Amino acid sequence: MIAIVDYKAGNQRSVELAVKKLGLPCRVTQRAEEISESERIIFPGVGAAGKAMADLKHLGLDSVLKDEFEAGKPILGICLGAQIVLERSEENSARCLGLIGGDVKLFPLPLLSEENERLKIPHMGWNGVRILKKHPVLEGIAPDDEFYFVHAYHPLPASDDCVVGTTDYGIVFPSVIGRRNLIAMQFHPEKSGPAGLRILENFCNWDGHHVE
Numbered sequence: 395m396i397a398i399v400d401y402k403a404g405n406q407r408s409v410e411l412a413v414k415k416l417g418l419p420c421r422v423t424q425r426a427e428e429i430s431e432s433e434r435i436i437f438p439g440v441g442a443a444g445k446a447m448a449d450l451k452h453l454g455l456d457s458v459l460k461d462e463f464e465a466g467k468p469i470l471g472i473c474l475g476a477q478i479v480l481e482r483s484e485e486n487s488a489r490c491l492g493l494i495g496g497d498v499k500l501f502p503l504p505l506l507s508e509e510n511e512r513l514k515i516p517h518m519g520w521n522g523v524r525i526l527k528k529h530p531v532l533e534g535i536a537p538d539d540e541f542y543f544v545h546a547y548h549p550l551p552a553s554d555d556c557v558v559g560t561t562d563y564g565i566v567f568p569s570v571i572g573r574r575n576l577i578a579m580q581f582h583p584e585k586s587g588p589a590g591l592r593i594l595e596n597f598c599n600w601d602g603h604h605v606e
Contacts, residue, residue, distance in 0.1 A: 399435060409436055440544070443474065443485040444487075459493070469493075494573045496550050499550050500547050507564060522538070525537075525570070527557075532570070556571050
């Protein structure tokens with residue numbers, strides 16, 4: 395069973411529909427015991443870092459996620475869930491989960507394209523990912539595949555070892571990060587067509603081990 399963490403942060407339903415489209419068992423849950431009993435965890439989210447962390451703590455799910463990470467359970471972070479796995483966020487000056495060392499940063503202002511045109515924030519729409527390191531969850535993803543992004547902040551791990559893929563939007567920023575049994579992506583695989591479904595399917599077959 396796959397646990398999709400529900401902490402009042404948005405897009406759990408779309409993730410659930412995508413996983414069920416793959417024919418895989420899943421449940422959206424706020425219950426710590428169901429998360430602990432699951433084989434793997436999807437940690438999605440949209441919204442603000444400060445409120446998300448407050449809701450996680452109120453539900454007691456911050457400690458559950460830390461415990462399951464330490465236990466080696468495969469975890470997939472999506473969008474906001476790819477940010478608050480880090481230590482700190484500039485958004486609301488939030489203290490986050492700290493599963494990966496580093497910060498969450500606002501895009502610099504002004505944000506300019508190579509043609510010196512002002513880019514809109516949030517970064518919204520389709521964009522590519524340059525895969526820097528092989529990872530089982532990204533198996534079968536082609537260089538020209540694109541994914542759906544909606545965000546004004548981006549993850550910035552303290553170590554380059556945790557950067558799996560990058561995306562160019564005015565700056566080159568880490569869009570896929572990972573450490574041990576955790577992989578997290580700034581884009582929404584559940585809204586990214588066949589390539590996104592491939593990522594979800596790969597994750598649901600991943601044992602959490604990854605050799606560089």
